[in-house]
Amino acid sequence: MTTGWVWHERFGWHDTGTAAGFLKGEFIQPLQHVESPESKARFASLVEVSGIAKALKRIEITKASDEDILRVHTSEHLDKMKALSADIRGGDMGDGVSPFGFAGVDLACLAAGGTISALRAVVEGEVANAYALVRPPGHHARPEKGMGFCMFANVAVAIAHARARLGIERVAVVDWDVHHGNGTEACFEADPNILTISLHQDGNFPPDTGKVADRGVGPGKGSAINIPLPAGSGEGAYLDAFDRVVLPAIARFKPDVIMVASGFDSSNADPLGRMLLVSGSYRRMTRRLMDLAASLCGGRLVISHEGGYSPFYVPFCGLAVVETLSGVATGVEDPYERFWKDLPGQELQPHQRALVDAVVQACGL
Ligand SMILES: [Zn+2]
Secondary structure (H helix, E strand, O other): OOEEEEOOHHHHHOOOOEEEEOEOEOOEOOEEEOOOOHHHHHHHHHHHHOOHHHHOEEOOOOOOOHHHHHOOOOHHHHHHHHHHHOOOOOEEOOOOOOEEOOOHHHHHHHHHHHHHHHHHHHHOOOOOEEEEOOOOOOOOOEOOEOEOOEOOOHHHHHHHHHHHHOOOOOEEEEEOOOOOOHHHHHHHOOOOOEEEEEEEEOOOOOOOOOOOOOOOOHHHOOOEEEEEEOOOOOHHHHHHHHHHHHHHHHHHHOOOEEEEEEOHHHEOOOOOOOOOEOHHHHHHHHHHHHHHHHHHOOOOEEEEEOOOOOOOOHHHHHHHHHHHHHOOOOOOOOOOHHHHOOOOOOOOOHHHHHHHHHHHHHHOO
């Protein structure tokens, strides 16, 4: 069986306008907003140019319906996004730094639909696993509002769809984006059947969420796991967290399917993160999750794209993941990896081990 691939040209049309980084101001010279089409469109281009696209099964997207969105989000949020999208000037998703253009809500529903379609293709056995390269991203969107460049919580919307329509009950989500997957966590914080695990840079964004002690609420207590790694963490810290927290926690949870919220802003090249990962790091994390999925849930692994703001490096990180998922080696080498894979700090450091120790203890692993 092959690997499913989701991409749509219109994901490049989501218009975040001008800003510098993510801000505008009297003395901030306008530039392209950091959440621009570049990193994602160039990832899609490399998938084509490398030749691996021919080995993938392209999955047609069914746009998320209002019913799909409303399983996770409030009608007030959806109605507001629709009203702003009808304005030729567009609007903001909810926090003042997440702009979108005319018809932005249609693109956000297409992105959520891309993740749903990938999950459906895997659950129905059409493909072995899948990568959904969607835009805008989703993991910061809360039920009642968008934030952090995310309008709708793509992964959460897909999970809710799968539970309502595809007979799926238990899902584990691993979020390796450098920022906390606060939105996905918020959607399921009281739900014991959805395990959310976020590895992120401590205090980056949102600054006040994703702490070790945040474990979910009420009946969902224990179903959220946060691994707030110190700034400067490299592959050693991530793999230690995988081997001692992520993998055993998922094995204990016994999901029907594993999903990944895949942000490549935890790479060494990202302007919005301070971590050291290289493309090979994502390759090794993907491999571990594939092996676990094979032993737990028939290999069902669905990866949905989130952040990643280096236009020159995201494509190589993405290709590494798609090569691993599909078992196809393109022969295209990451030209940057040799400069960064042996950086001082790439190996596990004592203060990083101490943080993982704290998570192990908090989770009773
Ligand atoms: Zn991010």
